[in-house]
Amino acid sequence: MPCVTRNGRAFLFAGLSGAGKTTIARLAPPDATLLTDEISYVRKLDDRYYAFGTPFTGELARLGENVRAPIGALYLLAKGRDNKIEPIRPADAARGLLENILFFARDPELVKLVFQAACAFTGHVPVRRLTFLPDSRVWEMIA
């Protein structure tokens, strides 16, 4: 799940393989900062969710900057014929995030905690569906 900051806010991009995660990170404009193109790190601090840069690199092979920013939105990605942002139902937001959480523990109590943390996140942070053409104009819409 890549994360990019722009104008002081962080944007997370989630999707299954092939949805465009690496593509959207690659298309980010020059004034954007890459926090990661692979594994995002998110924490809640003082009732606000922050994304932090991580050294985990994906296809772009670029280290994330060691900075943090409050999260502006999580976008669930899909490639399409035009650029559009649509609202999604809260249940789909939680499912979309859960599908993208890196989690290996098998302890049922930990699984429950991860689930509740994901639901709390999607209750606080705007989650939208972003369908896009693979060109840089998509970044005009991301805010």
Place this chain on the structure above:
Amino acid sequence: MSEKRYIARSSEIAARKLGGEMVIMSAGDSRVFSLNEVATAIWEAADGRTPLDEIIANRVCAEFDVAPQVALEDAEKLVQELASQGILLVSDQPIMRSYFSLRETS
């Protein structure tokens, strides 16, 4: 269709109602389910003590525009499906919490 049926939520799940839909994660294998509004009403009423036909009459037919027989048949299918996924317990006897907790951890 004469015997009473009782349903209870498994203790091996995490669930949260989001925008009117219940989202459920199976704690054992991390599978995620979401229920529509009617299924959510049944899920919330699955206390192990209220017979399914009473749940349908009080929580479904009273709140949604559906005939009792149709609602009960649909509910039977739903609870069988949820039971086969391991997130709901179904019995012809009231389900005591201590009983099914014991069973699930053994």
